[in-house]
Amino acid sequence: MSNNSTISSVYSYIPALSDPFVQITTVVLVLFFTILIAKGITIYLQRSLNDKMDKEHLNILIKSIYYGAIVIAVVGVIFPYLQINTSGLLVAGGVVGIVLGFASQSIMGNLISGVFLMIERPIKIGDQVNIDNKMGFVEDIKIISTIIRTYDGLFIRLPNETVFTTSITNYVANLTRRFEYVVGIRYSDDADEAIKIIKDIIDKEPFALVNPGPSVFVDTLGDNAVNIIVRIWAPVKQWYDMKTRLLWIIKRTLEENGIEIAFPQRTVWFASELNTRKMPDISETGYDK
Template sequence: MSNSTIISQYIPSLSDPFLQIITVILILFFTILIGKGITIYLQRSLKDKMDKEHLNILLKTIYYGLIVVAIIGIIFPLLNIDTSGLLVAGGVVGIVLGFASQSIVGNFISGIFLMIERPVKIGDQVNIDNKLGYVEDIKIISTIIRTYDGLYIRLPNETVFTTSITNYVANLTRRFEYVVGIRYEDDADKAIKIIKGLIDDQPYALVNPSPSVFVDNLGDNAVNIIVRVWAPATEWYDMKTKLLWIIKKTLEKNGIEIAFPQRTVWFASELNTKRIDTEHENNVSIRGTDEV
């Protein structure tokens, strides 16, 4: 049994030409009406989530796709047009194109979901598939990233959609952290007070969430003070690179030095140490006498 016979069981054919014309016009009219309604709804829902150019492509694809489905699936059976050959040919072509363009279709669908979900936006600083940089463009098939070195990388949307994405600026605020090690003989309470004062002087250091400065642990060579500061995501990097050097210089001006690795060697016996020194001096004298 052909496909047209199966469809005709549910959609009766019309023999009167005038009735056929009227029916076809009505079907097209309602199909266009439904397509317009769907596209208007999607345009209002997605206008803030998708780029205008990409949204137009999606709406046109849906609109004309509905018309094609209505013509092949409803109008042709009403006009007694056998679509079995068309469906077979279309199926074969679809299979061939499916294998040939599998990755393209996957990237296209992933691109649509990326534009709807919007985990990243143009201008965001991101880490996608270990590629760090700025998002330059989000297209239907691929996403363009400009690295911090100025290189442009094209990532397939399927890769972007299926891999983990780290967006460094999605949140309005971001925290950075230092470990400041001071000497054991220095006053840790004084150092903490100085660091808190320096943070308060920073115009972009946020009050809420509040900064944290505290002694974290007693290390082998230093008393380690943890410094945690929240800043706007747009000012995070500049503030992080500047504040650490200010802390170091200010602590040193107040007599508090940054500790460095030190080792103290204890000899088991002071007598043995003197004996070694005496033997060394004797050896030097003997060698000097021989040379003379």
Template sequence: MVNWSLKAIDYEVYNGVTVGDLILVFAILFIAFLIAKIIAMSLRRSLADKMKKGEIEALVKFVYAVVMLTAIVTVTPILGLNLTGLLVAGGIAGIAIGFASQKVVSNLLSGLFLIAERPVKIGDQIIVGNVAGFVEDMKIMSTIIRTYDGLYVRIPNETLFTSNITNPAANSARRFDYTINVRYMDDAEKAIRIIKNVIEEHPFALKIPPPRVFVDSLGESGMSIVVNIWAPSSEWTDVKMDLLWKIKIELERNGIQIPTKRNLA
């Protein structure tokens, strides 16, 4: 019985390919199928709250195709198939596709790394190169940035992953600075008190870290007062614009002016 089974396995089906070879081929393809299914389940589970359903399914199909294609390439020599002729015939097309797919794969892998690392998330304010704005959407191949003037910019994930990303919103608080010039004839200590009072009255100017107001330099036409203020990252832009105007109004109301040619004459 055993001898008959061994003979059956060694039975040549065609061109040196035996029954045993066919069993091995089916086993490899079946294992590849199981691996692809396991990877697909893991991707769906781990990315469910990080990506859109359609994008997850596109990624699953891509990974499934890669696994099965790898298995098919592996079994072709076992089946006695020679891919050399096919590869030579499609050499030019293969080179063109290779260059195109290199970018596609690079963007895809970069997208996966961005999802895993999470340096930014939708809604964050970021700066990438000369593009600054809000992260509107994160896809497998690219990230969409809505600039402050309302333009939508598509950045390939490879570019995003390999660039320096400034994410001001990563910290709950963010500092901004003013440099305010006052005349020598004005009282610098009074100006500092006024500025501190305006800051203390603002509901979104943080007490911790505390604001700093000090004379930083003495110029030809006046003194430079530097103001450091911390605000919640979510309110940073509004607080920065609001406080500068309020400080200006309050200084002028108390007779303290910014040096100009007119008031220095």
């Protein structure tokens, strides 16, 4: 005997099932006690986990449990009591039933993923992240979705199932972050002097970390330049400001000391000597008239 047949047999013994008043009263009572129990559980969790979880994640976890209990009560108790066969609705409803079925499955998947996100806590509100190639700040973590505010001010809603199953890059989870420059100077310039100048600039920067310390060294001998790698660690909150500010300071200071940033150039050798002649001045040709 199937589960649906068993449930129908059990509810067939309930008197006056066809009485609308009894049905409405029963549904209201089930919802009332479900909400009451869910409220009690959430209050208990809030008191127990208040010191163990941050406020944002705790609120989301409580909401997930609260609304999840209501969904379970509706699907698992009220629908069978009213003899609503969800599989029958799926067949009878055709396309609408299929859409509703997939939507319900998606909602439950996002709800469960939201709970797992609360347990694992890979992100929190305010973090700077890259989720599914969507970069920005975590604006809100809701029951079934996460809101990302991009750098240009757009808001993107990501389903929690997507957030949980995709790779997440959290740029501010660590207190420090490193950035890197490649500074190319001419072969005729003194690389040791350039490294010394760059190190002096870093030493004067108040937010450049000493531990881990910076690294400045010749990396490659390129086609047009001696490439110097500059790696600097900074507090995560000052990382972007330092990265955009120090590069121009390095460029300007090097040029002030006679060291120029290299640019692509080619030296052309000819097998035989070229015969050249001086072009006459344009005023002598009369073409300027």
